[in-house]
Amino acid sequence: MDEPVKFYQTGTFTVGNRLLPKEQRTVQASRQRGNALNSGHRACQGCGEALGARYVVDAALRAAEGRLIAANATGCLEVFSTPYPETSWQLPWIHSLFGNAAAVGTGIAAALKVKGRRDVRVIAQGGDGGTTDIGFGCLSGMFERNDDVLYVCYDNQGYMNTGVQRSSATPPGARTATTMAVGPEPGAPFGQGKNLPLIAMAHAIPYVATATVADLHDLEAKVERAMALHGARYLHVLVPCPLGWGAASHDTVRLARLAKESGIFPVFEAEHGELTAVSKIRRRVPAAEYLRLQKRFAHLFGEPGHPEMLAAIQAGADRNVRRFGLED
């Protein structure tokens, strides 16, 4: 049965599988495809992390010709996919702790190396909390040693699994359960921020890329590129979270696209610490267009609202556009 998949979440500037010539359609368009992350898991409706993980792991599995092992950090992805005695994972998969997925990946890679299994590949994955905060030390160690692991961060910009608290990837101004929308400076503070893709680049590892679930072809291509290389590789995927962001579950892909098209989330690739490619913005949108769809930014709008914070977020997006050359 090779039934073409229906037109799934799309919006401006997207081409659904249905509209593409058959040979250009992603593997996901085929009902015959294997699913690394099987249906039946407990993710929320419209979960960007579930979508991102399925595409990433599927693509990595294909690139590794089925010989792939995954290490997973504690977080939504782990909890919703493995409620004992069930599992959604169709590949060898291990969850150990919140902060050690990168090191567990290192251990697996070391074991494969002694056993002479160069054909089996390793990915480690986690949310932004497990990556940018508690797992940062292990991740940096894995980068520094150039261990043969692809680390994937599914960035939903908060600790969603424990009830939507702030992480060091939470954007300034966003309301979370630990950065409430109260007082003169509501939401997450405007600090220096922690940009993990840039920190990864500073380790001069073979490959660093960012991507979103709005452009799944791009995401798959980046996984393929990463899998064609050996050593430490880092992929940072923006995965909107309807629950944590206070957004409609049908807006996941749209939000991911607006994050990119506003300049808030730059999409790029780097090799050995140098920028090699940038996904240009096709039609620039104001930051507010992206922010308005999310309840976590509701306090910025309305009366009296916080125009100065909106302006600061817009200025940040403008800086990204200049810094990464996002516009022609």
Place this chain on the structure above:
Amino acid sequence: MLKQIEGSRAVAQAVALARPEVICAYPISPQTHIVEGLGELVKDGSLSPCEFVNVESEFAAMSVAIGASAAGARSYTATASQGLLFMAEAVYNASGLGLPIVMTVANRAIGAPINIWNDHSDSMSQRDCGWIQLFAETNQEAADLHLQAFKLGEELSMPVMVCMDGFILTHAVERVDLPTQAEVDAFLPPYEPRQVLDPAEPVSIGAMVGPEAFMEVRYIAHAKQTMALERIPQIAAEFQARFGRDSGGLVRGYRLDGAKTVVVALGSVLGTLKDAVDVLRDDGMAVGVLGIGSFRPFPLAAVRAALEGAERVVVLEKSFSVGLGGVVSTDVRLALSGLVLHGHTVVAGLGGRAITQASLERMLRDAVAGKLGPITFLDLDWRIVERQLAREAAVRRSGPIAENLLRDLGAAAPRGS
């Protein structure tokens, strides 16, 4: 082959003979010489195939061992003190996942105040982590126990900690008999993982388990430790048959025949204790020693059987449960439940305070004479303690204790002078 060798190097060589496939470690005194020794063997190619991963923390060291063990490699690490505490989360995880990692703990005190010397606080802090914990009395035993640890852990699919006293053993140079590779290969088969991350047969390891099965998982861990109670003496016997040495086991008695007062202890202090007991025996006193080789699983039945005929038990502790007393004492009392005999806890040697034979003799004579209190702190300097406690009573904020102690000892000038 007999060698005059440092304890750490002997352990490194014993571990090397076990053919580990992944070794990872982070340096901390007094463990450093062990992993340096192994690092050198990996680097010069004599341990091939083996990966030595220089990690950025103990938490990473245990995590790398977890990944490597789950992927089917024989995995080893070593640590001590703050390092063991820093890796604690992963230590529990390794046993929960049933991964037979072997780890040396070069026992050392835990700060603050920072102190690099030997006591048992570090491994005792991990008492309930689900690992098997074996204690070495001598460097020969430390080396031998590592070979037994891999065998035991891999058979039962659970991790094993081999504890050896920091500096007292790790840095002592003495004669150790190291077996040949062929002998070890005949004793220790290659690691066959119970569950392995293998694309040919995908499994999910480490799923989220709710209230419906969590207790069962914990109980199974306990049941496996109970099996270890049987396997430890069997493996020790097998070891003895092959290598001609009695090494390890659950408990080991010394001059227990007719002993009315028995001292229970773990680790290297057993040597000094035996000397003290010899002196008292010469004076006609019925004293003996019971050494505990396996702290977890705790050999309740063996301890009870060894102590049944005694009238008085003294547990010599090199760790301390603040607010209660001894750590091992509690377990020993459990083993003796229902028996009527006098029990004493003696806390000694914390932070490397020397445990002298003279002090032990004095303590034992007091015990025999019925003059030993329920809890004794051997060779405690009461003047320092009383002065600080008086300060605490006088002013609630008396400043850092360590600083005050140094001042009392005359090692630092009084503040403001």
